[in-house]
Amino acid sequence: MKLVKATHLNGTIAVPADKSISHRSIMFGALAKGTTTVRNFLRGKDCFSTLHAFQKLGVPITDDGETITIEGQGFDGLKPAETAIDIGNSGTTIRLMMGILAGQSFETTLYGDDSLNRRPMNRVMLPLREMGAILSGDQNTEFPPITVAGKESLLPITYTMPVASAQVKSAIIFAALQAKGTSTIIEKEASRNHTEEMIRQFGGNISTEGKKITVTGPQTLQGQEVIVPGDISSAAFFLTGAAIMPKSDVTLTNVGINPTRTGILDVLEEMGADMSIHDQDMQNQSATIAIRSSELTGITISGDIIPRLIDELPIIALLATQANGTTVIKDAEELKVKETNRIDATAEELQKLGADITPTADGLIIHGPTKLHGGQVSSRGDHRIGMMLQIAALLTDEDVELDWAEAVAVSYPHFFDDVTTLAQGGEVK
Ligand code: S3P
Secondary structure, rough: OOOOOOOEEEEEOOOEEOOHHHHHHHHHHOOOOOEEEOOOOOOOOHHHHHHHHHHHOOOOEEEEEOOOEEEEOOOOOOOOOOOOOOOOOHHHHHHHHHHHHHHOOOOOOEOOOOOHHHOOHHHHHHHHOOOOOEEEEEEHHHOEEEEEEEOOOOOOOEEEOOOOHHHHHHHHHHHOOOOEEEEEEOOOOOOHHHHHEEEEEOOOOOOOEEEEEEEEOOOEEEEEEEOOEOOOOHHHHHHHHHHOOOOEEEEEEEEEEEHOHHHHHHHHHHHOEEEEEEEEEOOOEEEEOOOOOOEEEEEEEHHHHHHHHHHHHHHHHHHHHHHEEEEEEOOOHHHOOOOOOOOHHHHHHOOOOHOOEEEEOEEEEEEEEEOOOOOEEOOOOOHHHHHHHHHOOOOOOEEEEOOHHHHHHHHOOOOHHHHHHHHHHOOOO
């Protein structure tokens, strides 16, 4: 696909719904008792993977185009699926479902596309096995298809996490909600806390003290009304586009600002972006962010900020190509096991457009500013690499051809239309 061209980005955009919260709204809705309604559900492929998976487990879920309604069955009301469940590209779906299915009395097999079937699952299987769950990967590997044999009586666990991962943490929490007794999880670094927050929203109990999480099971949750805020990970593409394209001025509304997700805002501020945050609604954890192009300076990004911006690192790398000086990204080896190896994909695809970017064992080193040029690039099947390359393409007058552009649909089906609208100075509702 020939990517959209623009001289600047201007206008207003209501950011699409948060992917992490949309997944969890279906999961909690299915596991609660009573009805859950979800407004502003993200209609992307990944979230539909979750929705369809729970329908296959016997949960009535309807969609009137505006609101998703889930008739919750409780932890003990899921039914065996008739066939193996296709999870598509979604790591969040498969890993969180492993924790949910660990406490069920029936067997389920979960598999995905080529990318998902290569992603590591021991990080979830090992702690769940300690809780007594029976799980196995394809031909005794740690890779999908994963079969969860189910075990009604799970044991609580005390577990120090070897990786900073909200997916792993959430899988253990879902199992712990079904186990009899108190589980303690110690995070390597604090990661996104949507699971913990939604347990409380659905009437359950969980306590957090720094990196220590305590949860006692079994618990019963109650259906709720969920309104999903916008996804800061989707907003990141326009925050960056506006920051680096001359004469740009974009206002982003309904941006989710859960503090475990706002590392990108800290980075933009430290680099010197002309950005202001308005109308903060702490109840819905959302805000309006206005951003204009400005001079930027390279910085070092490492340590405990990494989980707060893990999905934004490819677009932050592009941001760094336009900043003065050197940007060093460290402690981000987790990028290697995302939808693609995002260290290699970011470096190699941006090099094709002329960027001065070098991959390292745990991150990237970028020297800027660099004038990018046209070329032929690929998303490699990774939505965030595809969207990053579209924003990169705005910086050159020459053509950029993107292979595998359709990958963006897992989190942002209308992405290219929205870029076109802002390139024309319009409003995305
Ligand atoms: C997610 C957690 C992160 C993130 C992913 C969504 C979640 O993965 O990269 O896009 O919703 O819990 P890890 O937990 O593997 O870091």
